Amino acid sequence: MDHSNTDLAEVTFHHAPGGDETVKRIIKTTVILSVITLIELALGFGIYYMHKSPDYSHNLVLFIKGVIVILSLLKAFYIVGVFMHLGDEIRNLIMTIVVPLLLFVWFIAAFLWDGNSWKVLRNTEGHSKPQTEQHQVAPEAKKPGGVE
Amino acid sequence: MATAQAQMDTKWWSGGKSPFNVEYGKLMMWYFLMSDAFTFGAFLISYGTIRFSQNYWPDPNHVFNAFPFAGHANLPLAFVSLMTFILIVSSVTMVLAVHAGHHMDKKGVIKWMAWTIVGGIAFLACQAWEWTHLITGEHVVMMDGKIQEIGTTVTKNPWGPEIPGLMHEGHQVYKPGPVAFGGYFFGITGFHGFHVLSGVVINIIMLLMTINGVFDRKGHYLMIEKAGLYWHFVDLVWVFVFLCFYLI
Numbered sequence: 001m002d003h004s005n006t007d008l009a010e011v012t013f014h015h016a017p018g019g020d021e022t023v024k025r026i027i028k029t030t031v032i033l034s035v036i037t038l039i040e041l042a043l044g045f046g047i048y049y050m051h052k053s054p055d056y057s058h059n060l061v062l063f064i065k066g067v068i069v070i071l072s073l074l075k076a077f078y079i080v081g082v083f084m085h086l087g088d089e090i091r092n093l094i095m096t097i098v099v100p101l102l103l104f105v106w107f108i109a110a111f112l113w114d115g116n117s118w119k120v121l122r123n124t125e126g127h128s129k130p131q132t133e134q135h136q137v138a139p140e141a142k143k144p145g146g147v148e
Numbered sequence: 149m150a151t152a153q154a155q156m157d158t159k160w161w162s163g164g165k166s167p168f169n170v171e172y173g174k175l176m177m178w179y180f181l182m183s184d185a186f187t188f189g190a191f192l193i194s195y196g197t198i199r200f201s202q203n204y205w206p207d208p209n210h211v212f213n214a215f216p217f218a219g220h221a222n223l224p225l226a227f228v229s230l231m232t233f234i235l236i237v238s239s240v241t242m243v244l245a246v247h248a249g250h251h252m253d254k255k256g257v258i259k260w261m262a263w264t265i266v267g268g269i270a271f272l273a274c275q276a277w278e279w280t281h282l283i284t285g286e287h288v289v290m291m292d293g294k295i296q297e298i299g300t301t302v303t304k305n306p307w308g309p310e311i312p313g314l315m316h317e318g319h320q321v322y323k324p325g326p327v328a329f330g331g332y333f334f335g336i337t338g339f340h341g342f343h344v345l346s347g348v349v350i351n352i353i354m355l356l357m358t359i360n361g362v363f364d365r366k367g368h369y370l371m372i373e374k375a376g377l378y379w380h381f382v383d384l385v386w387v388f389v390f391l392c393f394y395l396i
Contacts (some may be wrong), residue, residue, distance in 0.1 A: 011166045022247055030240045037232060044225055044395045048209045065396040072391045076384055083243050084380045086178075093168040093175070097182055104189055111193045115200030123203070 029082045033075055040071050177374045181381045184343075188385050191339065192392050195332045206307035206325050208394045211300075214281055228394045231274045232386065238267025239383040242351075246376045249369025254358060257372060261355040264379065268348035275341050279334070288319045295321060302331045333393060340382070340389050347382045350375050 043064050050056055081087035086094055124131050161167065168175060199205050209224035216227070241263040248256030286297040287306035295316050298304045308323035315321060354375045363369045 011169055011171055019247070019251060023244075026240065026243050026247065030236070033236055034233075037229075037236065040391075040395060041225060041229055044209075048224055051207070051209070068395055069391065072387055075387050079239070079380055079384050079387070083239055084377055089170060090168045093170060093178075097178060100182065101185065107189065107193055108196070111197045112200050115197035118197075118201040119203065122201075 025082065029078050033078055036071050036075050040068050043068050043071075171370055173374055174370065174377070177377050181377060184381065185385075188336075188339070188388070191332075191336050192388060195336065195392060198326075198328050198332065202326050202328075204309055204326065206305070206329055211282075211307050212278075212394060216277055225394065227274070227278065228390060231271055231278075232390055234267055234271050234274065235383045235386050238264045238271070239380055241267060242376045242379045246369070246373050249363070249372040252364070252369070254361070254364060257358050257363075257369060258355065261351060261358065261372070265348055265351050265355065268344055268351065268379075272341060272344055272348070275337065275344075279337075282333075288316050288321050289324050290314065290321050291324050300330050300333075302334060303327065305329045336389060337393070340385055343382050343385065347375075347379050350378060 047061055047064055050061060086097065120131060121127070123129075166172065212228060213222050213224040214227065215221065215223045241260045245257050245260035245264060248260055282300045285299045287299070288295060288297055289306045289308070290296075290311055291298070291304075298306050300306060305325040305327050306322060307329065308325035311321050311323055354372055357363065357371065358369075363371065
């Protein structure tokens with residue numbers, strides 16, 4: 001593909017090898033994304049049914065939510081790396097995008113910690129009272145008046 | 149792709165070559181998307197902060213369990229899964245459009261861009277239904293000492309804990325839920341929906357430009373690629389909005 005247009009005299013193009021190989025890669029990535037989504041949904045349903053059963057383990061649910069978050073990050077990796085072709089760009093360009101986004105690690109941890117701390121402070125009135133069990137379970141999943 | 153290796157020994161910063169061997173518009177689109185990622189990230193993280201700070205938060209599987217034309221059936225996660233798949237598929241058709249552009253295949257670009265636009269409009273229609281259902285739904289709540297039937301808005305939230313034993317005309321009565329729920333849900337999904345809408349508009353413009361042979365004359369379909377980056381970003385944001393509001 002010769003792009004000898006004056007617009008692009010300063011950029012050298014090296015396109016994907018052949019039509020078929022790239023399409024195969026696209027389909028493979030699509031399948032991966034779909035499978036990951038289905039796994040996430042299955043885990044989501046798992047959490048839903050766990051809420052309904054009596055032996056509800058708070059920590060197990062948190063662990064499953066953590067797994068779901070990691071699966072979503074994996075989806076992000078595939079969408080950005082393959083669909084948006086960032087994986088095919090020059091390494092330094094990839095770094096200028098990825099490195100600032102690492103700030104999110106601090107961002108998420110710090111603010112969720114803050115939110116939790118605020119809840120504890122409110123419940124204990126500034127640590128002046130003991131924290132009693134405040135966890136309220138969501139109501140049974142039914143529509144008011146609907147036939148269950 | 150041989151891009152990275154082949155350019156290792158080139159002096160990129162002595163002029164005459166585009167930095168990172170990438171077109172200016174594409175690089176700037178990447179940096180705009182990074183800034184937008186921080187904006188969405190800030191909204192979602194502030195949502196997480198408020199949610200973590202509350203003793204009670206509505207269970208998404210209880211709030212979002214409706215499906216169009218399914219009446220009062222209890223179908224948690226079903227409709228939002230459909231929306232997620234619609235957006236993923238439209239992302240795939242967008243990749244195929246960009247791929248067709250690389251091979252100067254005008255007919256291919258037209259076909260795949262058209263499908264991407266259809267996917268985008270389908271997603272917006274689904275989101276409109278979801279909003280309408282949430283706002284106009286009537287739920288029995290004990291507020292201000294009176295039993296009222298309200299929907300979810302930015303000022304009212306009927307999704308609170310049950311009031312044990314209190315019934316009204318055969319329906320369970322609830323306390324109001326945290327009012328931030330509506331503001332965050334409508335605000336963040338609305339901001340995302342606005343991005344989908346602008347993405348659809350951009351894609352329609354790209355389609356029209358393709359049909360009119362603008363890219364054939366230029367000799368490259370780079371504009372389609374840039375529009376593609378924006379569209380994939382929109383899909384990516386949805387992955388995380390779906391995660392934060394519906395899944396975890």
